[in-house]
Amino acid sequence: MVGERRKLVFSDSSNLQSLRSGQSGTKDLWHGRFHSGHGAKEIVAEFGLAPMGSSGSDGQTYLTVAGTDTEVIHQSPTGLSDIANGFSYRKIRHSINSNTAIEWSCKVEDYARPFSLSIWEVGDAPVDTADGAIDPGIGLYSPITDDQHSGIYQAHWNLWKHNAAFAHWWSKDTDTPQSLASNVYTNVWDLTTTGNPATTAPGFYIHSLYHDRVNHDVDYVFAVKGAMQSGVPTGSAQIVDTSGTTIAEITGIDTTDQWWTTTFTRAAANSQFVAVQIKAPVIGTLDVDAVSIYEYLA
16 A cells, blocks of 8 residues: 655745845855654755856755755856756755654855745655565455454555645745744734734735544644743743634744654644744744644654
8 A cells, every 4th residue: 555655845936036146154044843754765956056157166965864965066157066056946856764753944145046845755665576486375356354454444544544644834934034022922923913803914824624533533743943032031932713713822932943843633624724833922022933733643
């Protein structure tokens, strides 16, 4: 049985009409978090790369996974590197463990200019060969035993629990986070909207219809990457619906820049409009780089 061969875990593109210039030094751009499925073997990251211009001599774009740099893509104004100095697309492949929380980011150096990024998970090749003898007691019309039923049930149960289908992802495409110095919950995207989100405000729909199983709701992970700039008070993040009901909340975000997580469940339904809001303490500023919400049951 093949669980899943491909799963998109992130996709984003900068506005080409106002594409950022390359920058000196080292910068962290996109960030993401997902849970790899059963049988996952690797992730593939495809970068769109814009011309560097005349600055820099060895532009470098990395995919960083769990704090470790993977393969690097080089750019240069003269084109004497991995790619010519024009608009190009390049892929980086990286092995991962299955059924594991994966945290990644994009790092650039020396005026490299990635403008888009898509990342997808690739499953291991299914086992379709056999080198043993066939049990002579099994024929064409032999019944499936209880033990085999149990094995099939467990396999499907694991796939349902750990498929980790995405509900939403968002990340800044620059090294400047969203910063909020207000102790009122405020929309993370526009840093303006407060209160119950209307469907015209920045937000998204959680679609969970047919995602449940018998007698079980749909389980989610809510993750936010961020940190307080300084001080002892801590920040918070929440998912809220149009009625003002808090669906999930993360509290205690301190000065440690990391992914902060919590879990929540939702009944299977057609869809529900929600927004992500963040809040700083009375004194202090909360920085947020990215948000990730996906289905997963431990």
